[in-house]
Amino acid sequence: MSRVDVTAVTKHFGTSKALDDVSITFDDGGFFALLGPSGSGKTTLLRTIAGFHFPDSGSIRIGEREVQRVPVEKRDIGMMFQNYALFPNMSVADNIGFGLRVRKVGAAEERRRVAEALELVQLGHLGQRRPSQLSGGQRQRVALARAIVTRPRVLLLDEPLSALDKTLRVDMQLELRRIQREVGITTIFVTHDQEEALTLSDRIGILKDGRIVQVGPPREVYERPVDAFAASFLGEANWLPPSRVAGLELPCRSGAGSFAVRPEALSVATVPAPGKNAIQGRMSQHVFAGAMATCLVDIDGSYWKVIARDRDIPQIAPGADVWLSWSAADTIAVPTPA
Amino acid sequence: MAEITATGDRRRLIAMLSPAYLWLTVAVFLPLSAMLFFSVLTALPQDGPDWSLTLQNYRLFLTDPVYATLLWKSLQLGLTVTVICILIGYPCALVLARTIRGRARETLFLLVILPFWSNSLVRIFSWAIVLRGNGVLELGLNAVLPFDVSLNLMFTTHAVVIGLVHSYLPYVILTSYLALQAIDDDIIDAARSIGAGTLTILWRLLLPLSLPGLLAGAVLVFVPVVGSFMEPRILGGRMGTYYGTVIEDQFVAVYNWPLGAALSFILLAVVLLILTLTSPILRKARL
Structure with missing residues (x-):
């Protein structure tokens, strides 16, 4: 060896x-x-x-x-x-x-x-x-x-x-x-x-x-x-549009200009979770898969994926406004690609 | 319902297979049957009314030792040519299939099958020009070498062997090449990764895995060479009397078709016997 x-x-x-x-x-x-x-x-x-x-x-x-x-x-x-x-x-x-x-x-x-x-x-x-x-x-x-x-x-x-x-x-x-x-x-x-x-x-x-x-x-x-x-290659990433950055608590890493959140770090609700980062979007799809479920939420025309236990996702009609919340520590920060 | 479908299927099967069987009947079965019939006659029916059935033609093979001697000579010729074809052809196929890639392979492949495109008679006469005393080969060698050589290969057994090897070499190369290039590269890589050198890979993997192709090539050479008559006649001259030339003589010169047909069937039987006897050994080698 x-x-x-x-x-x-x-x-x-x-x-x-x-x-x-x-x-x-x-x-x-x-x-x-x-x-x-x-x-x-x-x-x-x-x-x-x-x-x-x-x-x-x-x-x-x-x-x-x-x-x-x-x-x-x-x-x-x-x-x-x-x-x-x-x-x-x-x-x-x-x-x-x-x-x-x-x-x-x-x-x-x-x-x-x-x-x-x-x-x-x-x-x-x-x-x-x-x-x-x-x-x-x-x-x-x-x-x-x-x-x-x-x-x-x-x-x-x-x-x-x-x-x-x-x-x-x-x-x-x-x-x-x-x-x-x-x-x-x-x-x-x-x-x-x-x-x-x-x-x-x-x-x-x-x-x-x-x-x-x-x-x-x-x-x-x-x-x-x-x-x-x-x-993006290892796991999935929801990329935060630059126009939505204002007001969020984001990690300060030198050179960091792009931010992303993993699908399993997000939670869906009709109101923003207190003390967390949150952005508003429009509910698009709720795909039931047994214990787990996947949600697609429209954020300014691009779809964010949420993966959670099905019971943690409220029943929200497609087209309704929803809030996606995540802990600030779960934000991924990388340099903006050249 | 199922029965109707089955008969319908059978009818369609017969319809689709009949051209092939018809062709086999016309091209193989009928001529062979005619020949078999001729071989037990005293004379051809069209030559006269006084013909009858006989086994004399077959008996002649057993009583006159000249036929058995010639058959033995032809079998030896077949063996020699087959062995030489394998010794030259297999390494060629090996290099072609495992070493050379891309454009060069296509070009070399074309050169291998090029002899197929020329008339065999022309090919044999070309060899006569090359091999005869004071011919192309001798002149060429004398021009290069400092001492005089006198080859005089023409009308020797060597000339016959050279001509036959040249004619039948492509069979061995083609069949071996197909078997060799079908071997997965990863198998060779796997052998190398656990420490096998080139000779081990050749002996334990490439040769056993391509043996079916090599043997198919060998059979394709051996069978026609045993019955060959054109190369022996033109290149062998006085030395070129073989079993095949004797059969040819019966048909075109002596006009004794019954004897020619009988000799042909004896040849067929002997070749089939050899293939049957060797097949267990060959099958064992394949495992």
């Missing part, structure tokens, strides 16, 4: 810049999510750490070792792919044992460690099956076992859960987290699913256009985004 340091890495594909002076540290034993829209460079960063691409400039260290010119097969990493990429011509046990056989650990040792890995991912009885005879979730586990059985220094996951359906995905998230804790391996995880990133990781890095926008623990990034992009 090792920490991974990426320092000032730049990578071009042809004339387009995929990574632009990226520096980031992945702590030893941590679970780190790289989050960003498609084309943000998150997969390129992962594949550069893996060694499928060499950076044009900058350095990558895994533990104490400089690896930016070391090819993949010599980096001692484990990687999981979006479509699992199991070897279709081999049994499950042979898939998992492949990396051990390459390392020539010996037949007895290989058998012992394959059995151990199968046990870890709870597939002890399926060693002789072929990948084509497994379900999606089982393939997933085989891919994970194959990636960690060689005890790599770092585990890289490229959107590993995106091919699973919703319930299976939540199960696998918990499973992935359990195994990662048990093995204690430094894990870097690429995803475009923000919820997945928030639940799984202990640190998040948001990328945009090949640059790191913000790095931090999930709660910090969610509550104190550094700019408008981070605020």
